[in-house]
Amino acid sequence: MAVKTPYGPIQVPLSRGQGRTLSMAEASKIVVQYPWTELPPPGTSIEVMPGIHWVRLPLPFVLDHINVYLIEDGDGWTVIDTGLNREEVKDIWQQVFASICRGRPITRVIVTHFHPDHMGLGGWFAERWRTDLWMSTAEWLWSHYAFRAREKEMDAMLDFWRANGLGRETIDDMRGRGHFYPANVTRPPVRYRRMIEGDAIEINGMPWQVIVGRGHAPEHVCLYCEPLRLLLAGDQVLPRITTNVSVQFHEPDGDPLKLFLASTHLFAHCDPDTLVLCSHDRPFRRLHERLAQLREHHEVRLDDAAAACTAPRTPVDLMPVLFKRPLNLHQQSFAIGEAVAHCHWLLYEGRVDRILGQDGLYRFLRAE
Numbered sequence: 001m002a003v004k005t006p007y008g009p010i011q012v013p014l015s016r017g018q019g020r021t022l023s024m025a026e027a028s029k030i031v032v033q034y035p036w037t038e039l040p041p042p043g044t045s046i047e048v049m050p051g052i053h054w055v056r057l058p059l060p061f062v063l064d065h066i067n068v069y070l071i072e073d074g075d076g077w078t079v080i081d082t083g084l085n086r087e088e089v090k091d092i093w094q095q096v097f098a099s100i101c102r103g104r105p106i107t108r109v110i111v112t113h114f115h116p117d118h119m120g121l122g123g124w125f126a127e128r129w130r131t132d133l134w135m136s137t138a139e140w141l142w143s144h145y146a147f148r149a150r151e152k153e154m155d156a157m158l159d160f161w162r163a164n165g166l167g168r169e170t171i172d173d174m175r176g177r178g179h180f181y182p183a184n185v186t187r188p189p190v191r192y193r194r195m196i197e198g199d200a201i202e203i204n205g206m207p208w209q210v211i212v213g214r215g216h217a218p219e220h221v222c223l224y225c226e227p228l229r230l231l232l233a234g235d236q237v238l239p240r241i242t243t244n245v246s247v248q249f250h251e252p253d254g255d256p257l258k259l260f261l262a263s264t265h266l267f268a269h270c271d272p273d274t275l276v277l278c279s280h281d282r283p284f285r286r287l288h289e290r291l292a293q294l295r296e297h298h299e300v301r302l303d304d305a306a307a308a309c310t311a312p313r314t315p316v317d318l319m320p321v322l323f324k325r326p327l328n329l330h331q332q333s334f335a336i337g338e339a340v341a342h343c344h345w346l347l348y349e350g351r352v353d354r355i356l357g358q359d360g361l362y363r364f365l366r367a368e
């Protein structure tokens, strides 16, 4: 019996059933075009357009960097995203303030979403420059929530992963990692400037349209400047790796993949030649080709996951089907959420049933 989706009115056009024979390799080949082959060295920038700078900050993961952007804005600068709260990241910012900013102040900080690599130094910026932090409401609230989450939330997260098939040993390892968010994020400011879908924000006399993406974070802000044909995409659209789309413990019946795939259609009006200023890898062109590829990529994975459910499978059983490479602990914490996301999409489409076993584990089985 089909289960009702949690987000009723959202329609997701997919190309399923049109005789597609795309392989995983085809779904992940590079379709974008990178205008830059080089990367900005630490503490310096590449000017992607006059007055618009691309800076890379280090991250201590396999994904070893985040891109942040600075836009010259009247007498000051607007910063988009901030990096983790680490001394080496602050040192790089000090270099940037002294060199790229030429002594002019940061007058606005925009954070695309609450994740630690984006929000990490949001509070530090707001305090140091006595300036407003601009976020969507959900992201600002989430940064406060994640900053304060402790044992109860950790227990709930590990219970959720256990119910989806994660073994005792990995659970214990994950508990041992502690509370990542407050360890890497400065205290979120007590006030913020709200960004709402459809707003036009003026930066240096240019209008930037707020587009709110879903699926990766609750209300991820992207900004599109039509006259400049620029899209600040954050993590919502990435050129090579795919954006993490995870079911999480606080919304255990969620269908974030539906939200993410629906969000790929929010950029339909963007110019075909748009330069996408993304948070990871390098700025790229061919946005629409990439969005189509992302839809195909998930369809392939959904088909693979459904095909593997000929016997009841937990999401963890499906991880090797969805991820062909070995995963470290940090990557597993993303992969399990993604595996559940694919199972839930199939569940709400009526392609699999969910069975709660006597062992307390959820398993998914192809629907007849």
Ligand SMILES: [Zn+2]
Pocket: 113, 115, 216, 217, 235
């Ligand atoms: Zn993110």
